[in-house]
Amino acid sequence: MKINKIFVLILVLFCTAIFAAACGEKSADNPEGRQLRSISTEDLRQNIGSDDWVVVDTRVNDAFNGWALDGVSRGGHIKGAVDFAAVWLDVDVEQKEDKLGQILAAKGISPERHIVLYDANAEDAAKVADYLKEKGFTDLYQYDVKEWADNPDLPMESYPNHKLLVPASWINELIANNNNGKPFKVFEVSWGEESEDYIKGHIPGAVHINTDEMEEPPIWNRVSDERLQQFAVNNGINVDTTVVLYGADSMAAYRVQAVLKYMGVKDVRVLNGGLPAWINGGYDVETKVNEKMPGDTFGAQVPVNAGYVIDLPGAKEILADKEGSKLVDIRSWDEFIGKTPGYSDITAKGRPAGVVWGHDIGDYRNIDATMRNAGEILAMWKEWDITPDQKLAFFCGTGWRAAEVLIYADVMGLQDIALYDGGWYEWSDDPANPVETGEPVR
Amino acid sequence: MKPVLIANVILNLVQAAALAPALFLEHYSTKKMGVARYLIYKQRVFSETVFTPDIMMIIKVAVAAGLIVLILMLIYFLPRHKNGGSLLTNVFVSVLVNLLAAGFVFSGTGSQLHAYHYFLTGGLVILAAQYIKLILKFYSRA
Numbered sequence: 001m002k003i004n005k006i007f008v009l010i011l012v013l014f015c016t017a018i019f020a021a022a023c024g025e026k027s028a029d030n031p032e033g034r035q036l037r038s039i040s041t042e043d044l045r046q047n048i049g050s051d052d053w054v055v056v057d058t059r060v061n062d063a064f065n066g067w068a069l070d071g072v073s074r075g076g077h078i079k080g081a082v083d084f085a086a087v088w089l090d091v092d093v094e095q096k097e098d099k100l101g102q103i104l105a106a107k108g109i110s111p112e113r114h115i116v117l118y119d120a121n122a123e124d125a126a127k128v129a130d131y132l133k134e135k136g137f138t139d140l141y142q143y144d145v146k147e148w149a150d151n152p153d154l155p156m157e158s159y160p161n162h163k164l165l166v167p168a169s170w171i172n173e174l175i176a177n178n179n180n181g182k183p184f185k186v187f188e189v190s191w192g193e194e195s196e197d198y199i200k201g202h203i204p205g206a207v208h209i210n211t212d213e214m215e216e217p218p219i220w221n222r223v224s225d226e227r228l229q230q231f232a233v234n235n236g237i238n239v240d241t242t243v244v245l246y247g248a249d250s251m252a253a254y255r256v257q258a259v260l261k262y263m264g265v266k267d268v269r270v271l272n273g274g275l276p277a278w279i280n281g282g283y284d285v286e287t288k289v290n291e292k293m294p295g296d297t298f299g300a301q302v303p304v305n306a307g308y309v310i311d312l313p314g315a316k317e318i319l320a321d322k323e324g325s326k327l328v329d330i331r332s333w334d335e336f337i338g339k340t341p342g343y344s345d346i347t348a349k350g351r352p353a354g355v356v357w358g359h360d361i362g363d364y365r366n367i368d369a370t371m372r373n374a375g376e377i378l379a380m381w382k383e384w385d386i387t388p389d390q391k392l393a394f395f396c397g398t399g400w401r402a403a404e405v406l407i408y409a410d411v412m413g414l415q416d417i418a419l420y421d422g423g424w425y426e427w428s429d430d431p432a433n434p435v436e437t438g439e440p441v442r
Numbered sequence: 443m444k445p446v447l448i449a450n451v452i453l454n455l456v457q458a459a460a461l462a463p464a465l466f467l468e469h470y471s472t473k474k475m476g477v478a479r480y481l482i483y484k485q486r487v488f489s490e491t492v493f494t495p496d497i498m499m500i501i502k503v504a505v506a507a508g509l510i511v512l513i514l515m516l517i518y519f520l521p522r523h524k525n526g527g528s529l530l531t532n533v534f535v536s537v538l539v540n541l542l543a544a545g546f547v548f549s550g551t552g553s554q555l556h557a558y559h560y561f562l563t564g565g566l567v568i569l570a571a572q573y574i575k576l577i578l579k580f581y582s583r584a
Contacts (some may be wrong), residue, residue: 345480
C-alpha cells in the first residue's frame, strides 16, 4: 500500500511537471502574449516630435540611411525617428550591455516615455521590444513603416549620398547579376602583402588590396598621381568601374575609397559594417585567393577631384579662413591635447594650432561598426562650432580615421569637404608649423 | 676563477638573448602594420643618428680587422694545440662569430631585413661578448 501511495505521488508530480511545461510552451507560442500594441499612422504622425514620445527605427542601419529594403516603397527613416537596430542586440563586443544602455540613454529611449518601435519585416520591432521589456519598459508600440512610406505626404529622411555605403544584400545582388554586364570589382582592403583577414575568408571573388600599394613612407601620404594611376591599372580599376571595398574593419576601405574618389572613379562603395555585415547577412565567404586582373587604362588624368584630398598648403588655407572653414581633428582627446602622440612612429605630441576637435572615430560608429546617425554626428560637431555650411577638412595621424569621417560627411550630403592627407604626421614633421597643446580655451 | 666563470655565464646569456628583439620585430613586421611602420621610422632615425654612413664604415673596418686578428691567432695557436684545448676552441668560435658578423655587415642582403638595425645591434653585442670571453680566457690562463 505504501509503495502504491508513493507511486501515485510520483505520477501526480510527473503529470504536474508535464502540464506546467506545456503551459509555458503554449505561452511562448501564444502570439497574444508577445504581441505589442499597434499604433495608427495618424496617431504616430500626431505624436512624433512630442517630448514624451520616441519613435525608434529598429531596422538595419542601411534602411535608416536611405536604402529601400524589405519591400518598403521609400528608403530612409521617419523624420524625427532615432535608430536602435535589432541587429545591435546580436553583436559580440566587450561590455555590450553597458554600451547598449548608453546608447538607449543617448537616444532618449527611456521607460518614462511612449516608445514606438517600427520595422518592415515584422521581426525587428518585436526583438527590440523583448529586450526593452527586460529592461523594465512597458509603454511600447509597434508600427509597420511600409504604411508610412506608402504615403508620399508623410516625411521621410534619407541621406543624399547613402549609396556610398552599401548593405551586404546589394553586393550579393551585384555579384549574382554580374552588375548587368557593367564592369565591377570587389576588393578586400587591409594592410600587408599577405593579409590574414583576406586569407581567413573573403567575399567570393574579392581581390586583396594592400594599402601599401597607394601610400608610402615616410609620412604615409598617398603616392604620386602617376603611381596612383598605375595602382588603378594594376587592380583593373577604371573611372567607370563600380568599385566595392570592404574590410574586417572598414577603415582601410574608407581610406582607399577617398583616394579613388580623388582620382576620379565615379562609383566607389564601401560595405557598411564591414565583413561582419556580410557574414551576419548569412552570406558565404571563400578562402580561394583571387589574383589581380590588371586593366589597360584608368581612363582619366589623375586627379579628377583634386579638392577631395588636400595637402599642407590646402590645410593652411583652411586654418587661415577662421569663420568659413574648419580643420577638424579626428583623433582621440589625448592625442588632441598632446598627452600622447598616438602612434609608435610619431614622437611629436599636440595638434596644429587653430584646429578643432572632431572626436575620435569610435564616436562615428554604431555598435555594429555601421555609420552613426547623421543627426548625432552633427550634434557632436556643433559642440565645437563645426557646421555643415563650412568648408571642412578632416585629418588624423596618417589619414585613415579622417578618411572614414570624410566619407560619412559625403554620405550626409556635405559638399565642401576634404581629407588633409598629411595629417599630424606631416604637420609635426616641420618645426616651423605652429603647434598647440593642452585643452583649448572655448 | 669563479668570477671568470660567472662572467662567462652572463656573457653567454647576453649572447643568447641579443637577437631576440630583432627576431620578434622581424616576425611581426609582416603581420602588424604598426610594427612595420615603426621599423621603417626607426630605420630612418638609426640611419641619421646611430648608424650613419661614417659609423657604419668604422664598424665594417673594426669587424674586418677583428676577423684578421682572430685568423692570425688561430694560425698561431693551431700548431701549439694539436690536441685541441679550450683556448683554441674559443679562438675558433670567435673566428666563426666574427665571420658571421662580417658577412652580415658587408653583404647587402642584411639591409633587406625590416629590423636590420636591431639585427646589427644584436650581432655587434654578440661579437663584443665573444671578444670579452676570449680576453677572459687569456686572463684565466695567465
